[in-house]
Amino acid sequence: MSEETKSLNFIEHIIEEDLTNGLSKDKLRFRFPPEPNGYLHIGHTKAIGISFGLGEKYNAPVNLRFDDTNPAKEEQEYVDAIKRDIKWLGYEWANELYSSDYFITLYNWAVQLIKDGKAYVDSQSSEAMAQQKGTPTQPGVDGPYRNRSIDENLDLFERMKNGEFDEGEHILRAKIDMQHPNMLMRDPIMYRVLKKHHHRTGNDWCIYPMYDWTHGESDYIEQISHSLCSLEFKPHRALYDWFKEHVYEYASESLPMQPKQREFARLNLSYTIMSKRKLLKLVQDGVVSGWDDPRMPTISGLRRRGYTPNSIRHFIERVGVAKRENVIDVSLLEFCIREDLNKTAPRVMAVLDPVKLIITNYPEDKEEWLEAENNPEDSTAGSREIPFSREVYIERADFKEEASNKFFRLKLGSEVRLKNAYIIKGENVVKNAEGHITEIHCTYTTDTEKKVKGTLHWVSTKHAVKAEVREYDRLFIDEAPDSHQDKDFMEFVNPNSLKIIDAFVEPSLVNAKIGERFQFQRLGYFNVDDDATPEQLVFNKTVGLRDSWAKLKPKPQQQNKPQQPQQKRPAIEVIKQLGKKYTNVPEAKQEKSKAEILKLAEAVSYDDLQPLFNTAAKKVGTRIATMITLGVLLKNGQERNDDINAFISKALDDKNELLVAEAKAL
């Protein structure tokens, strides 16, 4: 197989460069470092996909490291959920590790740093420290404890560790530079006292290391080669390196690899929020049923909704990796799940909004079991039998008493196919007192060969199985609910994001098991929800099918709008465009461009052209095109004026021969 040379993203470029500069391939090592304080969401899958994807690409180990340095927020429940979600996505970590595993090493290094005069104990209030820290635009000032003696620092720090102080009394900070333009370098905090129970270390510790001190050193201990994180950590890099370089002095023999932190832009999805804190609020306020509510952008939510690991991995691949802020349209995610399910999901029939259809010339007591293909995309999927009888349900939207011939479905007097069954013809309707259609009467023919425009799905009323179908709409009505300074994201919650439908499904579905995915033909993809029981089927609508009919429908109302004729671009614009590349293209194309410009020039007025006389000297191509166009205008009777003469004479002095030649021609 010829490996297709896929273009590399900027991180892969960095790795390739390191490799060519002598980094041995077997030294490559990555990590995914979640804090166990919430559930993983679709945004995390980007980070997961990048690090684990790199691991797969280079056959390098990827550690799963729980960044568990804040016992106030972290729980075992989240650890378990995160592991389950990553496994479900199909990734394997080399080692399951915890930052808390390194508490003792970190502590010893911190003591070394104190001994080297690189860290000190500060005993002020957090307010006082914030004061001294300055602002992004104003430098900070040194605090009163900054020059404590090493011995005092050592003593205080040990007593902090021993639990002699309350929270907030003392902290340990690195001694860097209170005037540094990067605020993170203004003597950042390394340790704080926290008398909390930790989900792994219990009550062993009452001082806990901060992120910056822990994260880079954990990377270093694990000998991670490339530490990838999102853009907001860019300012942390200076500190990451500062700590790393100092610790390297203590451990370079046993730990020779110095990790590199590199940052990429995180994923944003339209109509979605990605903040753990805000997702937690949706759960706590009961807006959704839990972290795994099918409307949630969490991995567990997507899983329950019916998304496949494959579809999510493809999505992440397509999203790409770069450094600029981005908003991905949800339609890409939907495309990815349809793409996957189209190939794999068995087709079945279900009617969500039923109306009874009676085939008057079909015997009342007759029933037939007709063969139905399970998946036209998969020849190995086989077929099943579905029952047919005189009375079936069809979708209410599939019938109109009369309609234009754009309507391919059932109407009175015309024919349509019942999928996998017969061709029927609409004869008449029965309505109740309110004029609501209660029955559609039709006749059938066994000639199934003939061509008809439409095909309907159906379920035999006698054999139909009741099922609950949950149809979801986006959770937020705003494209970026997160991004309004003046409004809370909760204001944009869509009140109608869940619709519960009593539906009829074909009997083959009675034994459908939780998690199984189907295509309800002509409707969309559905999976069996966790709430389903042997007595009550429950389906989630994962995503609808693409529906080009739905797009046609709203048209009649807007028909009156004057048809905007395909606006042709003004000739002068096209000329500018041709000109821009003029000097870069091969001669043959140049001639073609010139011919085109000559033709277009006929449609150009002097007023259009005049502004181009001021084109920057550098833009020779545009000037040539302008010159050619000017030639046409002059030929057609345009009189010479000062502007024209100045433009031509300036061109005559140019270095570019083409331009000079065109100018001479005038």
Place this chain on the structure above:
RNA sequence: UGGCCUAUGGUGUAACUGGCAACACAUUGGUUUUUGGUACCAAAGAGUCUAGGUUCGAUCCCUAGUGGGCCAACCA
């Protein structure tokens, strides 16, 4: 009154580090079809934020401007 990052069709990402701006989604036509699905074919859509500079040649390198983002938690 600062520092850092960033700017390419509607969206996202490319362009082998300077050589006719490509791919995917979305859009619009068409063909096939017992799913108005799928598949296939085609079209349209940017000349790369602006102004300078270097160069035979700039999306790419340099400078300045402008727009967007991040940075002042004993959070990660």
